[in-house]
Amino acid sequence: xxxxxxxxxLNDGLDYVILxxxxxHSNVYVYLSNTEDPRNFCVRKKLxxxxxxxxxxxxxxxxxxxxxxxxxxxxGKGE
Amino acid sequence: MADRTWDSINRSVxxxxxxxxxxxYKMMAGKSSKELLDEALDQRHREFIGGxxxxxxxxxxxxxxxxxxxxxxxxxxxxxxxSKDASTSNAYxxxxxxxxxxxxxVVTDERKKVKTDKKTMEVYKKTALFVAGVAAVCAxxxxxxxxxxxxETYNLAKNTIGYQSVDENTHRTEDNKxxxxxxxxxASDIVSSNDYDDNIYxxxxxxxxxxxxxxxxxxxxxxxxxxxxxxxxxxxxxGLLKDDGxxxxxxxxxxxxxxxxxxxxxxxxxxxx
Numbered sequence: 001x002x003x004x005x006x007x008x009x010l011n012d013g014l015d016y017v018i019l020x021x022x023x024x025h026s027n028v029y030v031y032l033s034n035t036e037d038p039r040n041f042c043v044r045k046k047l048x049x050x051x052x053x054x055x056x057x058x059x060x061x062x063x064x065x066x067x068x069x070x071x072x073x074x075x076g077k078g079e
Numbered sequence: 080m081a082d083r084t085w086d087s088i089n090r091s092v093x094x095x096x097x098x099x100x101x102x103x104y105k106m107m108a109g110k111s112s113k114e115l116l117d118e119a120l121d122q123r124h125r126e127f128i129g130g131x132x133x134x135x136x137x138x139x140x141x142x143x144x145x146x147x148x149x150x151x152x153x154x155x156x157x158x159x160x161x162s163k164d165a166s167t168s169n170a171y172x173x174x175x176x177x178x179x180x181x182x183x184x185v186v187t188d189e190r191k192k193v194k195t196d197k198k199t200m201e202v203y204k205k206t207a208l209f210v211a212g213v214a215a216v217c218a219x220x221x222x223x224x225x226x227x228x229x230x231e232t233y234n235l236a237k238n239t240i241g242y243q244s245v246d247e248n249t250h251r252t253e254d255n256k257x258x259x260x261x262x263x264x265x266a267s268d269i270v271s272s273n274d275y276d277d278n279i280y281x282x283x284x285x286x287x288x289x290x291x292x293x294x295x296x297x298x299x300x301x302x303x304x305x306x307x308x309x310x311x312x313x314x315x316x317x318g319l320l321k322d323d324g325x326x327x328x329x330x331x332x333x334x335x336x337x338x339x340x341x342x343x344x345x346x347x348x349x350x351x352x
Contacts, residue, residue, distance in 0.1 A: 001197045006190040011183070017195065019207055025287070025328060026294060033203035035195075039171055041207045042178035046188060057184030059329065064179050068214035075208050 007035060008055065016042070022070045029067045030055060043067045171206075172214045232284075232336040235343050239281025244268035260286070260296055266303035275305070277342055279313070280335035294326075 006018045016032035023029075027045045034040035043064065044055035058064050236242050244265045247258045269278040282300060287293045298309040307313040314320055319331045 002194045003197050003200060005193055005195045005200060007193050008186070008188065008190050010186055017193075017200070017203060018190070019204055031207060033207055038203045038206040039174065040178065041171070041175045041203075041210050043175070044179070044184065051187075053188035055184075055186050055188045057181040058179050059182075060180060061176065062329070064176050065214060067179070068175075068211040071211040072208065075204070075211075 008032065010042075010044075010055070014040075020071065020075065021046075022067075022074055024066075024070055029070060031067075031071055043071075171210045175210050175214065232339075235336070235339050236281045236284040238343075239274065239277050239339070240272050241265075241269050241278030241281030241283075242285045243281070244278075245282050245285040262296060262299040262303055266300050269300065269304045274342065276335065277339045279304075280339055283335075 007015045008018065009015055010032070015035045017035050019031040019033055021028055021030050030044045030046060032042050032044065043058060045058060047054045047056050058067060245260065247260070249261050249264070250259050265282055269275065269282060272278065279297075279301070283293065283297055286296050294310055298311075301307050301310050301313045305313065307316065311320070311326060314326055314331055317331075317334075319327050319334065321327045
C-alpha cells in the first residue's frame, strides 16, 4: 500500500524522507532517512529566518544524543 | 534468576554480590533489545525521582571490564546482541552522528511530496528507532558524569524559590486540560530573595520541564521582576547570546546550573525554603 511522504534534498545531494519532527527546547528536530539506504539516518533542526525556513546541522554530540533520546522516547514506547 | 533486571543487578552491585555471570546474559538474551533499552531508560527516569543512581549501572560495566571485554561488547551483550551486531550498530550510530552534526550542513527546507510503499517506510522507521535507541542508551551508560550532573542540577534547581513559585495548578482552564502561569506571582516570589539569577534559572528549569512556552513566559517574568525588557535582554547582559544575536540556551543552562551549584555549596540552608 502506498502512502504519502515528504522528501528533502540535503547537502550531499541525496533525497531523504522525513520520518518525524519533534519540538524540544524551542527547537524543532527533523528526523530523516536516506531514500536509497535506510541505514543512512540523520537529524537536522529547523531555523526560521528572513530568507525562509532552513534545515541546519546540530551543534555538537550532546545535542545529537538528546535528539536521539527524544526520538526513542516518542517512537519506542509503542513498539 | 529469571526476574533478574537492571534493578536486581544494581542491588547486587550495592550489596557486593555477583554482578555478572552466564545466567545474567541468558536472562538478558531472553528479552528483546527494545525491552532492555526501555529498562535502561526507565532506570534513568527513576534516578530523576530519587531512585537508584544510574552510576550503579556504570559499576556493573566497570566490573565487567575485568573480563577484558570492550565497553561495546559488554553493552551489546546486555541488550542481547553479539559483538558483530555491536560493530554494526556502532557503525550506524557513528554514521548518524557524522551526518547530523556540523554548522556546514545547511539547506533550504524545500519539501517534495512523494508516494512510497508503507513497508519501505516501516523499514526506515525501524532502522531509525534502532539507531536512536542504541545512541541514546550508549550516551546514558557511557557518560555517567553527565547523567549525575543532570540529577544534581535537578536536585539543586527544585530548591530555589524560582522553581517552587512555578505552579501549573494555580490557574487551570475550565476543562482542567490546560493552565496558565501567574507571572505576577512568580515575579513577586523571585524578587523576595537576593538570589535573583538562581531563582530565574529555577523558574526557567521548571517551566522548560513542563514543556510550556518557556521563552514567552520567561519574557513576562523577567520584565515584571527587573529592569530588563525580556529574557533576551537579560541573557545579553550576561553575555549569553550567540554572534547572530540569538539565545545560546545551552550556554545559559550550563552557566546558570554551575553558578547555582557554587552558590548552594557556599551558602547551604539560606537558599532553600
